[in-house]
Amino acid sequence: MPEKPDSQTAQTADELPSLKMWRPDIPLPDALLPEGYAVRVLKDDEGVYWCSCFEKDDMGITELSQELFKTKMLDDSNVPAGSIIAVENKDHIPVATCTAQLKDGEPYLHMVATSPQARGKGLGLAACAAALKMHIEQGRKGCWLITQDFRLAAIKQYLRLGFLPVLFHESLRGRWEVIAGQLGLERLACVGEDLKPMEDILSKTSGGAEHA
Numbered sequence: 001m002p003e004k005p006d007s008q009t010a011q012t013a014d015e016l017p018s019l020k021m022w023r024p025d026i027p028l029p030d031a032l033l034p035e036g037y038a039v040r041v042l043k044d045d046e047g048v049y050w051c052s053c054f055e056k057d058d059m060g061i062t063e064l065s066q067e068l069f070k071t072k073m074l075d076d077s078n079v080p081a082g083s084i085i086a087v088e089n090k091d092h093i094p095v096a097t098c099t100a101q102l103k104d105g106e107p108y109l110h111m112v113a114t115s116p117q118a119r120g121k122g123l124g125l126a127a128c129a130a131a132l133k134m135h136i137e138q139g140r141k142g143c144w145l146i147t148q149d150f151r152l153a154a155i156k157q158y159l160r161l162g163f164l165p166v167l168f169h170e171s172l173r174g175r176w177e178v179i180a181g182q183l184g185l186e187r188l189a190c191v192g193e194d195l196k197p198m199e200d201i202l203s204k205t206s207g208g209a210e211h212a
Contacts, residue, residue: 096123
């Protein structure tokens with residue numbers, strides 16, 4: 001009969017809470033776009049392009065479908081009209097996106113992604129910066145986001161934008177230590193659930209870490 005695992009080792013990543021980050025009310029950094037790209041609001045009939053931004057990205061977008069986009073975004077009461085940002089290429093096709101979501105009245109960044117062929121150009125950063133600017137221009141202070149441990153490229157951009165890890169669960173300091181090591185960062189500033197500063201997160205070195 002196999003040995004029963006204890007409660008600590010039995011806990012899987014699926015049972016742990018998602019990562020939460022908070023951006024205080026600070027100035028936005030510059031997010032320059034490469035030549036040929038521009039930021040605009042996504043049109044309601046561009047759902048297939050929106051879905052294509054999530055190809056090869058584990059975000060639950062399983063098909064290129066206007067109907068899926070409508071269900072996920074247009075029918076979502078937390079997504080105000082005109083809040084879905086797109087970065088378009090020279091052919092005016094959306095290749096990156098971020099949404100300035102309002103969840104229970106609180107500002108969030110939501111559904112951030114870049115098409116596989118357009119990644120590595122800072123387009124996601126520009127989309128996020130535009131969504132943050134939208135929140136700021138509409139009088140909202142600070143911003144939240146929810147993400148996952150494996151979304152390292154996105155987390156790197158969020159940190160550049162001034163987001164801080166929120167330590168609201170006992171597992172999070174250790175998980176962020178691993179993430180810091182994977183990103184080649186020695187330490188990360190962080191806040192608690194009350195948004196007050198906490199002791200910095202110190203990197204847990206990880207093999208093959210890339211420097212930011």
